Amino acid sequence: MTEQRPPLPPFTAETAAAKVRAAEDAWNTRDPDRVALAYTPDSVWRNREEFLKGRDEIRAFLARKWAKENGYALRKQLWAFTDDRIAVRFQYEWHDGTGQWYRSHGNELWEFTPDGLMSRREASINDVPIAESERTLFGPRADSEC
Template sequence: MTEIRPPLPPFDSKTAAEKVRLAEDGWNSRDAAKVALAYSTGTKWRNRTYFVSNRAEAQVFLTQKWQKEHEYRLIKELFAFRDNRISVRYAYEWRDDSGQWFRSYGNENWIFDETGLMKERHASINDLPLKESERKFHWPLGRRPDDHPGLSDLGL
């Protein structure tokens, strides 16, 4: 059975932005099993010093990530797109076990197969320690509300 994950490439500005928001919503769910379904079974990732080479490894990676990154809240923003490729910039806030808050900034380059599953994900990420008073992402855990400002609106 072929998995289909709309919107499908080739992307236009509307479908690329929709794909980015769907990815953001999935990651904000922090449900590793659900999120992993957006990736092809042979997906290839580079994420910091981690390299993922299939969907099962992606799910393990995400499970471990969200066990470490508490109160995770993410905003993604479309940067560019063409055919079956999308580039995004993003920021997310989280705290570690000691209570230290961070804002992690990054860029991702995505390549999708014809069914809309992501077959490649290349991420570059930097972490900035924050005081709790410097946080900007305050919505309840889960999906970012539609009326919450995006990265550009927040000056990030």
């Protein structure tokens, strides 16, 4: 049986936005096992300066990431889409082990298989140190938040 991860391509504005929101919700769980299932078994990633291939590497990467990034809260926004690709802008906030807060800004390019699994992810990310008083993101997005 083939794995599927709806919504499936070809994307419309509505289904692309739903795909982005589903990714945001999953990443906010900080569960590497759950998040890794959205990618093909041979998915290829570039995340900052790291190049990853396959679910096992993705899962290990996410475990390392979320062990370091405490208080993680993410927001993603649909930027553009085509039949099987989505561009996203995002920001997330987190603090390190010393209590220093950061706001990370970035862009992602996603490519999907016909089954809705992500086969490629390219992410460019910049971290900006912020004071705790400058935080704007607190936990997962509320249903009332646009």
